[in-house]
Amino acid sequence: MRNRSWLRLYVGLTTAAGVGALLWTLRRWGAVELGGWELALFIGLAGVLDVMVVPVAAGGAMAASFAVFFAGILSLGATATAWVAALAVVWSEGMVRRRPLRRVGFNAGHSVLSLLTAGWVYGALGGRIGEVELGSQLPAVVGAAGTLWALETAWVAVAVRLERGGRLGRRLRSSLGPVLAWDGALASVGLLLALLYQSWWQLVGPASWQGAALLAAAVFIPCGLLYYAYRLQGSLREVYAQSLRTLGALLEAKVEGSQPGHGEQVARLAARLAEQLELPPEQVEQIRYAGYLHDIGKVGVPSALLQRSRERFGGEPETLRLHAQIGESILAPIRFLQPAAQMVKAHHERWDGLGYPQGLRQRDIPLGARVLALANAYVGMTHSAHPPLSPHQALHRLLQAAGSRFDPKLTELLGRCLVESGEVSPETAGQVEFAAR
């Protein structure tokens, strides 16, 4: 695909520009007066904090090393800090975490470039290296932190855009906010480090391990706590999704005649469609949850009925129709799952208003429920039907029902999705669409 090669080009250019900028700074290295102790301290701090990485919901990740990079600009100057950053990233990501070389190069590259720019901003706004003072230099300090934050985020957002598609503006907007909270807290630690570096480092005696230990404690304790809390939150979210998947699968085991893995497949396809629609991450998440649980109401329908309805082709008995509402009433007490509960309730509504339980029409049906209905039908046709339809046949059927059963725009989007992933070849898709009209 074309996006892949753009991404490779972007990553390669960033790496090359980073290396070029580093080499360029060597011309000015003579002006830097730093001992090995100072450099080792900052590289060590940055290297350890660079391992503390937290994922961003909108794509990409953020590392705690931001604090040390920012402190470096204020204390050592951007030239030295660029080298600190490059070495720390190569050490922690390349040698400790053993990530692919392209990623290490990209991360080191955009860090170097953002740092040098932020350092230039700091100087231009009147900041003095190694003599931070919060009165007159406040604009410079804030300017440097803001530049570093905005550049780093944008650099990663472009890469995510090239990797996953969508509009750049939306990608950028949905990641700038969450990153700001994290980077803001870390900038505060960075400023503290810069201030303490000026006083404690001199007080305890420079070039001593005791001084280094004190500064390390002042940085690691708050950063570690912040990282721990973020990680806990993230891991609990993952565990939650895992739990819902398990419970959905259990339900399938309990309900007679249901296809194992159905809920999970519906969830995956529905989430894929939701991502294509560029819905916010929380909404995509709810759609995925609704996918796992969409048939949970069937536990409330006597199993003999389910069995019979499977045998009778076509219409479903009235009692089975209750499952959408029962599903909603099971999920109703869980406040967090309210959006998903509404989708579960409406996942048998039809675009033309002939569905159940409420007979909602068109846009009155929640978007998530429309996505869910489509995904449910496609997965049902390709996996549960006897005999199962091929993706091409299923798409054909769905497009025939677009505008009556399904949201026509969403159905087209599903078609594009299937073509893009190679499940349906473009030629047949063209024929299908033609045939459908």
Added chain:
Amino acid sequence: MERGTSPPVTLERAYLLTVGVVGWVVLVWLLGERMRAGVEVSLAWEAGFFLGLAVLVGLQPVRLPRGATTTVGFAVDFACLLIFGPAVAAGIGVASFLVLLRRSPWLRQVFNQGQVVLAFAGAGWVYQRLGGQYVELSARRVAFGELGPALLVGGVAFFTISSLLISVAIAQFERRSVAGVWAVSFRWMAPRFLALAPFGLLMAMVYQTPGLGIVAVGLFLVPLVGARYAFQGAMEMLEVHRETVWALSNALEAYDPYTRNHSELVTRYALAIGRQLGLPAPRLELLEWAGRLHDIGKCRQDWESIIRKPGRPNAREWEIIRQHPVEGSRLAEKMEFLPHTAGEVARIVRAHHERLDGSGYPDGQGGEQLSLEARVLGVADAFEAMTARRAYQRRREVEEALAELGRCAGTQFDPQVVGALQALWERGELELEPSLEQHATAQEPVLAPRPAAEAAGGGS
């Protein structure tokens, strides 16, 4: 409460009052000493800043599951102690309680003021005896590790005094031993509490660095605020998780008249027994999850036909029955909720059909190999199975079931656990009807915060 008719209550009130009065006397004496030594003008202003900080931190607790709360209040307390010495720090503590506990009964307020003063005084005394110093806490001395022992012992002293004074109060009100109360409510939180000491130390050092002061403390606090919100988010996620698993596992059972409410009642009995046995809060938490999930391995289409089939199950069916704890533990593992409990709930679920003498299934474990939680769950499960679905003649059924459990105690069941269940029944503390509520309601903190508030969930 009338005097004479209920002397124990008077004794308890007398204890609370005594601690309060002694605390106030000590506070006045400490402040007097401090005044004689001479007070800097700027001190009031600085102490005001830290008082504000203590109140702010106290007003923003993180809500833990099951209604308990926790704050980083001890970090601020410890910083105050190191910066100002015990007299002013105790004053700050008392003043912050005046704001934080303003809605509590007056006696509880007085008691808490007293206990915090005594904790500060004791910690300060120990710290000074071991060579610790206040006001001029130079980075150099700390860096060289000279103050390490004094700081550590000071922190331990603060926690010990405070938690013991509160434990005595709880023990008197609940008629339990002080050691028991302390073990249930405080032992598990000691490490967490002491982990906050380095925080306080760092805050004090940053504050006293020339030219930095309050600005630096502010910078230090920003990441803490961020962490607090992320932590709160995590705790909310935990609650949502619990809510979801409860609702869905109930739904899986609810439409089968034979299993309806089974897990809920088993969980309730298991928790009641666990409290009776004095299990600490984290282990009760494990027990609750295991109780909710213990039969989840029965979720399969052919289960009912196997169980309801007249006659003995054949070899294949017997194998399926024996495997349900294994299947359940495999599923429970996937729903495991807390990083630090990895696999524990699953292990309890796996062992809930084991017997004390090793004749149970699936692994034939017995004796010491069985965790206490698994034994409790086994008894609760058997008790529920024997008393379920027979609402009429309830009393007789229960008595018969308890007698049956008593007969099997020592071979199949742990006698201690069966004894606890019998004691609960005799005291009329066993509720047999299913509740409409989804999960246990949060418990009110017994006595005021720091460190009591965190312990409130501890089954006290």
